[in-house]
Amino acid sequence: MSAILTVEGLEVDLSVPAGTLHAVRDVSFEVARGETLCIVGESGCGKSMTALALMGLLPRNARRRARRLVFDGIDLAAASRTQTNDLRGSRMSMIFQEPMTALNPAYTIGNQLCGVYRRHKGGSAAAARERAAFLLGKVGIAAAGERLGQYPHQLSGGLRQRVMIAMALMCDPALIVADEPTTALDVTIQAQILKLLKDLQDEFGMALVLITHDLGVVARVADSVAVMYAGAIVERGTAAQVFAAPRHPYTAGLIDCIPVPGRTKPGERLGAIPGTVPALVGNITGCAFRSRCAHAQARCEDAPPQHAEGGHEWACIRGAA
Amino acid sequence: MDAALPTHAAMLRGRIFGHVGLMTGIAILVVAFACAIFAPLLAPHDPYFQDLAARLVPPVWQPRGTWLHPLGTDNLGRDYLSRTIYGARVSLLIGFSVMLVSGLIGTTMGLAAGYFGGRTDMAVSFIVTARLAMPVVLVALAVVALVGGSLVVVIAVLGLLKWDRFAVVMRAATQQARAQDYVAAAKATGASTLRVLLGEVLPNILPQLVVVATLEMASAILLEAALSFLGLGVQPPLPSWGLMISEAKAYMFFSFWMIAIPGTALGLLVLAINLVGDGIRDVAAPEGRA
Numbered sequence: 001m002s003a004i005l006t007v008e009g010l011e012v013d014l015s016v017p018a019g020t021l022h023a024v025r026d027v028s029f030e031v032a033r034g035e036t037l038c039i040v041g042e043s044g045c046g047k048s049m050t051a052l053a054l055m056g057l058l059p060r061n062a063r064r065r066a067r068r069l070v071f072d073g074i075d076l077a078a079a080s081r082t083q084t085n086d087l088r089g090s091r092m093s094m095i096f097q098e099p100m101t102a103l104n105p106a107y108t109i110g111n112q113l114c115g116v117y118r119r120h121k122g123g124s125a126a127a128a129r130e131r132a133a134f135l136l137g138k139v140g141i142a143a144a145g146e147r148l149g150q151y152p153h154q155l156s157g158g159l160r161q162r163v164m165i166a167m168a169l170m171c172d173p174a175l176i177v178a179d180e181p182t183t184a185l186d187v188t189i190q191a192q193i194l195k196l197l198k199d200l201q202d203e204f205g206m207a208l209v210l211i212t213h214d215l216g217v218v219a220r221v222a223d224s225v226a227v228m229y230a231g232a233i234v235e236r237g238t239a240a241q242v243f244a245a246p247r248h249p250y251t252a253g254l255i256d257c258i259p260v261p262g263r264t265k266p267g268e269r270l271g272a273i274p275g276t277v278p279a280l281v282g283n284i285t286g287c288a289f290r291s292r293c294a295h296a297q298a299r300c301e302d303a304p305p306q307h308a309e310g311g312h313e314w315a316c317i318r319g320a321a
Numbered sequence: 322m323d324a325a326l327p328t329h330a331a332m333l334r335g336r337i338f339g340h341v342g343l344m345t346g347i348a349i350l351v352v353a354f355a356c357a358i359f360a361p362l363l364a365p366h367d368p369y370f371q372d373l374a375a376r377l378v379p380p381v382w383q384p385r386g387t388w389l390h391p392l393g394t395d396n397l398g399r400d401y402l403s404r405t406i407y408g409a410r411v412s413l414l415i416g417f418s419v420m421l422v423s424g425l426i427g428t429t430m431g432l433a434a435g436y437f438g439g440r441t442d443m444a445v446s447f448i449v450t451a452r453l454a455m456p457v458v459l460v461a462l463a464v465v466a467l468v469g470g471s472l473v474v475v476i477a478v479l480g481l482l483k484w485d486r487f488a489v490v491m492r493a494a495t496q497q498a499r500a501q502d503y504v505a506a507a508k509a510t511g512a513s514t515l516r517v518l519l520g521e522v523l524p525n526i527l528p529q530l531v532v533v534a535t536l537e538m539a540s541a542i543l544l545e546a547a548l549s550f551l552g553l554g555v556q557p558p559l560p561s562w563g564l565m566i567s568e569a570k571a572y573m574f575f576s577f578w579m580i581a582i583p584g585t586a587l588g589l590l591v592l593a594i595n596l597v598g599d600g601i602r603d604v605a606a607p608e609g610r611a
Contacts, residue, residue: 055509057505057508057509060438060439084511085511085512085513086511087511088508088509088510088511089509089510089511089512090511093509093510094506094509096502096505096506096509097502098502101501101502101503102502102503102505102506103503103506104503104506104507104521104524104525105503105525106521106524106525106527107524115510115520116510116511119510119511119512120511164506167506167510
């Protein structure tokens with residue numbers, strides 16, 4: 001499997017009034033063509049910042065650094081603004097969390113879909129419209145021709161997210177970054193959208209980086225998983241490895257929080273991780289999770305050792321069981 | 322799934338035609354525009370022709386009034402109806418030109434300040450504050466004293482001075498729109514900064530822009546009247562409503578209609594523009610908001 005996206009040592013620093021906030025610290029991963037990588041973690045752990053950093057959409061007060069940031073043979077870290085603009089929406093596209101606000105209320109669906117296509121591929125309005133109608137059909141929207149003439153506020157949340165997915169697919173991208181694409185949707189719609197993303201991936205073969213805090217989502221779609229905590233990846237491996245044998249206490253804690261049908265009895269308390277994510281302003285030394293960890297020891301004050309075992313990597317003093 | 326809903330255009334039509342204020346404003350504006358455009362066809366007399374034998378003829382509803390001059394004549398015997406009709410030209414011309422000039426300046430500055438923030442914002446805010454420190458009438462007085470008053474001077478002075486509200490409102494609206502996901506989404510599809518500004522942000526702040534534009538147009542028309550009244554605006558014998566009021570003030574106690582007629586025309590026009598502005602805001606408000 002050749003990697004479409006290689007990230008090595010990605011760092012994002014935000015300058016905030018209190019100092020420098022290290023939102024993303026030394027994050028490395030690879031995504032192969034047709035693969036789904038899920039980045040999991042709780043709020044504020046830097047997963048959205050990672051997604052925005054990949055797309056070059058960081059807020060103004062943010063700085064991005066990386067040892068290597070290569071997409072499809074192009075060095076994103078060195079790419080000019082024009083090059084980045086040419087890539088975005090064409091070779092790599094993004095799906096946002098809030099389908100209610102991510103579509104421009106001033107234009108019809110068709111206008112927005114065709115706009116992306118014509119910006120990158122040129123061609124006639126008719127060709128763009130045909131592509132848009134084709135993709136609306138693909139994302140399961142009936143009466144596509146009629147929908148093209150409608151405005152975003154005339155569509156439901158689930159429909160809008162489908163439109164967003166169609167928009168991401170307009171130029172046949174090699175990579176889609178989806179930042180919590182199902183968080184704002186009803187649970188029933190969530191399952192439909194995930195299945196849709198998976199089906200589309202099988203059909204079009206693009207790589208998918210899915211940012212989520214929902215391990216249920218991960219279990220359903222991920223090929224590989226990266227667990228982030230306090231801006232760093234603490235555990236990485238295939239979905240099977242991470243779910244069957246979580247090595248990092250944080251991952252194990254997250255998995256304990258999910259109720260399992262059949263195994264979790266009525267009235268039984270679910271697992272919980274005590275405490276909150278530490279503040280990320282200033283220098284962070286040692287394991288960031290030690291203040292909440294049941295296995296914390298004096299050695300956790302030092303940088304945690306990295307373990308690797310058949311593609312399964314984690315950063316903790318506790319080695320393989 | 323919601324096929325039973327009326328179409329977008331049908332709902333919009335319903336909102337426009339159901340809005341009494343908007344329709345009233347449009348009706349008055351249509352009359353004003355007709356007067357301005359077809360003035361030579363509508364006016365019964367030449368607005369500049371002086372008939373000294375028929376000076377200060379009162380309007381037709383007063384004793385001594387005649388159908389020859391339905392709204393009477395002024396102190397030089399010029400037909401008042403014709404002068405009022407021609408006066409609409411000056412008011413509308415000034416209103417539109419000033420709105421366009423100041424709107425272009427103010428919107429550009431507001432968009433830039435709101436979108437880029439930081440130093441651009443500080444610079445624009447400083448210029449706006451500096452501009453607000455200058456009273457329009459005093460500046461106009463100084464300019465007219467230097468170059469003399471004329472239609473072009475009035476348009477230039479007002480256009481270059483009255484962009485402040487455009488800048489302030491557009492800045493706030495842009496700041497709001499900039500933070501929306503669709504702006505990030507547009508960037509994520511490879512749109513350039515200019516494209517994001519003109520293609521994504523501007524259409525969404527258009528309702529606010531239209532409202533400011535109408536208010537500024539009305540205020541420009543009033544300012545022109547005020548300047549002309551002070552003798553700083555358009556010069557006689559051009560028929561401007563402000564000038565007509567100014568010329569009539571000497572006869573205010575004996576020929577009240579001379580001041581009331583251009584005053585009413587001015588009031589109605591400004592009212593109509595404000596009604597249209599409010600109406601557009603009401604009609605556009607639910608648009609695109611989920």
